[in-house]
Amino acid sequence: MHRPPSAFEQRIYPAHKVAALVGVLADQGVPAADVLAGSGLSDARLNAAATRVSYRQMLAVFRNALRLTPKPGLALLAGQRMRVTAYGMYGYALLSSPTHADAVDFAVRHHRVMGPVADMLHEQTDSEVVYSYRPVLAPDPSDPLYRFVTEFQFASHLTLTTDLYGPAFRFSRIRLSYPAPPHAAMYRSIFRCPVEFRQPVDELRFSVRWLSEPMPLADPITNAMAREMCEKSLAEADKVGGVAADIRRILIEQPGRFPSIEVLADELKLNPRTLRRKLDAEETSYRVVLADVRMRLAIGYLRETKMTTEEIASRLGYSDAANFRHAFVRWTGNSPSDYRVA
Numbered sequence: 001m002h003r004p005p006s007a008f009e010q011r012i013y014p015a016h017k018v019a020a021l022v023g024v025l026a027d028q029g030v031p032a033a034d035v036l037a038g039s040g041l042s043d044a045r046l047n048a049a050a051t052r053v054s055y056r057q058m059l060a061v062f063r064n065a066l067r068l069t070p071k072p073g074l075a076l077l078a079g080q081r082m083r084v085t086a087y088g089m090y091g092y093a094l095l096s097s098p099t100h101a102d103a104v105d106f107a108v109r110h111h112r113v114m115g116p117v118a119d120m121l122h123e124q125t126d127s128e129v130v131y132s133y134r135p136v137l138a139p140d141p142s143d144p145l146y147r148f149v150t151e152f153q154f155a156s157h158l159t160l161t162t163d164l165y166g167p168a169f170r171f172s173r174i175r176l177s178y179p180a181p182p183h184a185a186m187y188r189s190i191f192r193c194p195v196e197f198r199q200p201v202d203e204l205r206f207s208v209r210w211l212s213e214p215m216p217l218a219d220p221i222t223n224a225m226a227r228e229m230c231e232k233s234l235a236e237a238d239k240v241g242g243v244a245a246d247i248r249r250i251l252i253e254q255p256g257r258f259p260s261i262e263v264l265a266d267e268l269k270l271n272p273r274t275l276r277r278k279l280d281a282e283e284t285s286y287r288v289v290l291a292d293v294r295m296r297l298a299i300g301y302l303r304e305t306k307m308t309t310e311e312i313a314s315r316l317g318y319s320d321a322a323n324f325r326h327a328f329v330r331w332t333g334n335s336p337s338d339y340r341v342a
Contacts, residue, residue, distance in 0.1 A: 011052045012233075013115030014088055017152070018053055019046055020081040021065045021074075028070050035064050055115060059137045062117070066148045072183035075148045076190055079155025084163035089233075090114055093226035094164060096219040100211045103164060104129065106227065113233045118153040124208060128172060131157065132203040139296055140332050141303070141339065147178050150202055157204060158191060165213055171206050175199035177303060200304050243268065243278045244289050251293040258294075258317045261286045295331040298324075302339040309336055 022035045022043070032043035039060040045051050065074060084091040090113050097103035108122045118133040133153050138145035154174065162169045171193045180197040187195045247264055251257075264286070265272040279285050294316050301312045313324035328336050 009054050009056055011054045011057070013053055013055075013058075015041070015046055015051045015053045016082065016086040016088075017058060017115070017117065018061045020078040020086070021061055021152075022046060023081060024074060024078045025065060025068060028074075030068050030070070034068055035061060037064055039064075053115070055136065058115065058117065062137055062145060062149060062152075066145055072181065073151070073186040075151035076155045076183075076186055079152045079157075080159050080190070082156035082159050084160055087114055087160070089226045089229045091160075093223060093230055094160075095215075095217045096223035096226060097215055098218050098220065098223070099215060100164070100213055103215070104211065106230075110230045110234055113230050116153070117149050118202075127208055128205045129208055129211065130203055130205050132201050134202065134300075139299065141177050141299065142332065142334055147181060150176065150178075154202075154204060155190060161206070165210050169206070169210065171204050173205045175201055175203050177202050243270075243275065244284050247279075247286065247289050248293055251290065252297075256315050256317070258290060291327075291331065294327070298328060298336070299332075299339055302336055312336070 018036075018039075018041065022032045025035050026032060032046070036043065036046070037060075039053075039057040041051075041053065041057055041061070065078070084095060087094070090110060093106055093110070094103045097106060104122070104124075108120070111120055117137050118135045121132045123130045133150065135146050135149040135153070137149050140146060158171065171191055173193055174187070174191055174195045176195065176197050177199055178197065184195070184197070246268060250264065250267065259267075261275060262272045265275040268275065270278070276286070279289070298312060298316060301307050301315065307315070309324065310321045313319075313321045316324060318324040318327070325336060328334075332339075
């Protein structure tokens with residue numbers, strides 16, 4: 001079972017995503033207390049300006065919402081509640097940007113300020129802007145929560161960009177890694193663009209021409225103030241990541257290199273015993289962090305490359321493919337072949 005990294009414990013993010021899920025379920029007759037069960041959050045405090053939530057709390061609420069929803073497509077509906085004003089200073093920084101290109105640059109750099117439920121990658125071609133996502137709360141594509149989180153993220157992205165570009169905005173195409181769900185018709189109704197399932201990536205695209213549209217609410221003073229506050233929030237988010245996050249970054253930045261904890265301790269300028277103690281205080285261990293990184297890399301290799309199982313095993317530091325397959329089944333409950341895209 002996937003275990004969230006230690007940074008998930010830090011209560012530093014706004015509660016807007018949680019509020020969106022609580023609100024849409026309330027419209028369907030589900031009590032807020034049921035949606036918030038096990039999260040440590042109360043309905044009375046949810047909309048308070050000072051309330052901050054952790055990734056672990058978001059994960060609890062997302063799991064509850066998936067379990068409690070009386071009908072499919074709830075995550076798509078919740079994502080439609082994520083208007084630009086739900087993003088606080090981050091939203092105002094986007095609205096007041098001098099150009100849409102500046103807004104995109106800002107969004108890519110600062111998206112972690114809002115505690116995104118999915119990691120984001122951005123690229124731009126001559127004709128399209130491309131955003132690809134991978135859920136943070138559920139990294140296993142076979143987990144129903146993976147699709148639920150992706151639906152929320154994509155609907156949120158559409159809502160935000162429509163607020164920025166105007167009601168005529170459209171994605172040009174959406175590609176999703178999972179099979180078409182029973183409520184696939186909702187995708188066509190909400191996104192109004194071609195939607196392709198069983199793809200090697202989860203991504204959305206829109207025409208680069210939208211970047212040349214004027215920003216009607218551009219304001220240099222408001223933009224400078226909002227950006228300064230977001231920079232402070234980003235620094236705070238980076239600071240609380242903990243030593244487990246530092247290890248994770250080292251391993252991901254150098255895939256294929258999996259040093260001993262003694263070598264890592266030397267890189268982090270810590271005594272190995274001190275490093276173990278810090279990881280223990282964050283309720284994790286090097287073994288858990290290493291397994292999480294290997295799992296994420298393995299899923300990416302299986303979904304996005306043509307590497308053989310033997311090649312992936314070698315890349316991840318396993319002596320043979322059989323040991324890798326055993327580890328993969330232990331991580332995900334599925335075989336590596338289940339993650340290959342047809």
